[in-house]
Amino acid sequence: MLDTTSQDAITSAAGFHLKTIEVQDLTMATVRAYRDMPASAVEREINSGHVKHLREKADAGRLVSFHWVTAEVANKPGVILRINGQHSSTMLAEMDAAIPSGLKVIREHYLCDNDDAVALLFQQWDDRKSSRSSADVAGVYQGLQEDLNDVSKPYGKLAVDGYVWFQRYVEKVPAPVGDLAYSLFSDKTLHPFIKWFGTLHNSKTRELQNKAVTAAIFGTYHANESAAKPFWEDVARGGDPDQEDLPTTTLDLWLRSIYEGTIEYDKFGSANYYQGCVYCWNLSRDNKKVPGNVKYEVKKNFALIRE
Structure with missing residues (x-):
């Protein structure tokens, strides 16, 4: 004692x-x-x-x-x-x-x-309001990285969440799970993406603030950073309202309709978000417009991201 x-x-x-x-x-x-x-x-x-x-x-x-x-x-x-x-x-x-x-x-x-x-x-031990959330843990890991101080912590967390989603479900490689995923903030190779990703978001981009959408953002950034930045920045601005069949405009309209509940799908999940985003990205890379509705169905595998 x-x-x-x-x-x-x-x-x-x-x-x-x-x-x-x-x-x-x-x-x-x-x-x-x-x-x-x-x-x-x-x-x-x-x-x-x-x-x-x-x-x-x-x-x-x-x-x-x-x-x-x-x-x-x-x-x-x-x-x-x-x-x-x-x-x-x-x-x-x-x-x-x-x-x-x-x-x-x-x-x-x-x-x-x-x-x-x-x-x-x-009730005085481990009460729900006092327990540390995943956001608290992510904030601690991000706070250890000085060069990420200017990144809003919710967007920093979302960037890592999207990266992990991409690794697990698209690349199908092992990735840390749970709160340990936020140890990835120490991976300096991810910092350029996290910093740019933080500038992409604001209170008006809620339709983009989804793990699977973020996974698509990361995947396209990884495939072609110079093309991904203007593509997603245009999506974040809503695209061109005078050209609704442009991939960026169509994608934002599609994501907003889901977020706002004006379109509802049966059996619509995270994989469908990802697939729809990649579909629009690939059309953009081919300099094509969207011929009708966004194709979001996943059959056997995810669509490959074009460079």
């Missing part, structure tokens, strides 16, 4: 009162005792996916100190209930002798006036 504070219950208008707080070495004996502790009625059912996620973090060496909370209700003295930590203690117990050394656990114990106070206490 590294540090222990024990005190009379601290007064709380919420109905739960801190009794003790301590920092302990995380041993297998501690883990098993906590895992086998009676659960409070408010504790969630065990989720195997959550346990797997924690194990992946453990295997990657990304575990930090745990924060576990117990409580007892005033009318049931001596009955210690586990408030949180079910998933982490289950995962650590499954590791057995492989549990990492040097980890600590912060233990807090509360006295609750009644069962309602137990429910309220449970």
Whole structure:
């Protein structure tokens, strides 16, 4: 035990009162005792996916100190209930002798006036509004790159999301998933695209702010940067309203109609966004106009992007 504070219950208008707080070495004996502790009625059912996620973090060496909370209700003295930590203690117990050394656990114990106070206490950890969103994580990774300081963070995140979509579904090569995808901000070869992509967007380009559309933007940029920039900049401006059959005008009208809900399609998904964008791009590269409606159906494979 590294540090222990024990005190009379601290007064709380919420109905739960801190009794003790301590920092302990995380041993297998501690883990098993906590895992086998009676659960409070408010504790969630065990989720195997959550346990797997924690194990992946453990295997990657990304575990930090745990924060576990117990409580007892005033009318049931001596009955210690586990408030949180079910998933982490289950995962650590499954590791057995492989549990990492040097980890600590912060233990807090509360006295609750009644069962309602137990429910309220449970809500103080990992509440939805306080949890870190993917946008928060992306912002941290982007913030580490000085040359991306001028890029709006929502557009920086979207640029990486689109790149990952392109890698996974078009190129069909491995790409980081989840929040780890934003480690790609450290890839300097992506910075020119991210910086240009940030200049492409504003509050009036919402129809373009879609992962699959961004994937098409990246794919065309990668194929022919000098042609992709004016093409997409024209799409972002709405094209030429006097020539609705131009690929850039047609594409913007098509995307806006989907965004605004004036056109609805059955079984329309991300792949269709991508295919429709590439269809218009390819016509533009051939100096052709759009002969009718945008072709967005994906049969066996995506359309190849022409240089």
